Amino acid sequence: MSNPIDQASAATDLFSKFDPLIQQRQQLLDAGVQDPFSLVMEKVLSPTRAICNGRETILLGTYNYMGMTFDPEVIEAGKQALDDYGTGTTGSRVLNGTYQGHKECEDALKEFYGMDHAMVFSTGYQANLGIISTIAGKGDYVVLDIDSHASIWDGCAMGNAEIVPFKHNDIEAMEKRLKRIPEGAGKLVVLEGVYSMLGDIAPLKEMVRVAKENGAMVLVDEAHSMGFIGENGRGVAEAEGVMDDVDFVIGTFSKSVGTVGGFCVSNHPKFEIMRLVCRPYVFTASLPPSVVATAATSIRKLMHGSNKRAHLWENSKNLHGGLKALGFQLGTDSPQSAIIAVIMPDLERGAMMWEALLNEGLYVNLARPPATPANMTLLRCSLCAEHSEEEVRTILGMFERAGKAVGII
Amino acid sequence: MDRAEVDSSIRSLIEPFNKKGVEVADNTTFANDLEFDSLTVMDFVAAIEDEFDIIISMNQQAEIENYGQLVDAVTKLQN
């Protein structure tokens, strides 16, 4: 007679593969550090302030680069859409899920990038997943930077192409691999404008040229540069003067745009067929009307954001210079984006520093392996155009006190 | 290059990555015996690719678990 309990204990626990991670996490918590991955913001006061653990906290770890989340016009557009179109579409973009607002949002994107086609996805993650897995098929080659975002890697894993990574931002390594691809095979080079872990940018001018010389199509993920980098906020490709040679730009509404959603823009004459063949576009519900309304309004405002862009650059320079002067080790020698990564000696002191900053009233992002390059532990600071010059000075004071208390500087 | 030549060439390429001086045989695994992490794998693969002027895609790497399989794969790829 079989005993169900015995059977259960004999079965392999599918969760046992997570034991090392569970253990590492427990060790950290046992050392008395607050769990950095379960912070709750009780109230959000503005793009740069929230109440965390009952105290007012400066937010320096959001992707709200342009501070659009509380823009009155953007909020009004969302409220109006809720009233006019309801709370959700309950359907796919290709069936009942395309409303007037989705079209208007795609029109705003086409105008923002000066491109012929725009396709809005439910998230940026799905945009990468869908576009990469769909356009690169069996026998094609995807050549990508080793530090690419998880959504790019997952797009590669979901498709059937040959995947060829190269060393981060290494133009020569990329070129060598492109030249070794068999004659006649389709080639897609995937790059990011800003790499979000260290906040460094890609040398797109050379990389895009080399990709084109070797007959590859180019996809650039500009998630962390939209609205901020480039004369019109189109991203690093614009700043480097290679916008016309980029075949596909991937982006997100979850950062500068200030809501949620993702997109791909392109000038490819056959681009519209993607709407029928791209599974992460077809087999999921479309964004709620209020979300696309806020996105479209925000994107149109970002077109005229040059003053905010200039102020955000000032913030980035001030924070980078200040932290460097205090003796912190940073991810880049010079400020290249709105992300400043502070390199921690190890995970334990990283978590202590994170907590010390939170107690000072400052929220930053703790990033740890495997999400980080070279197994680094990072405190990632991301600035907002709504941070004032004085706030940046306050932030530097907090870093100085916390850094000394933890013994990092 | 025949298999023996590929073998001896890869043997010298692996040396700087074999920090613990593990004895390398055909059944030596990269993940367990040599304890290569993903960064080491990338640098090691790049060194082989440059030496033989080939591409070992991630798809092909997924099939290679031990040293012997690597030598077989490279022998095939460079022909």
Ligand SMILES: Cc1ncc(COP(=O)(O)O)c(C=O)c1O
């Ligand atoms: C480079 C990059 N691409 C894509 C995404 C995905 O964006 P989303 O939050 O819209 O899924 C992110 C954000 O996490 C990102 O950093």
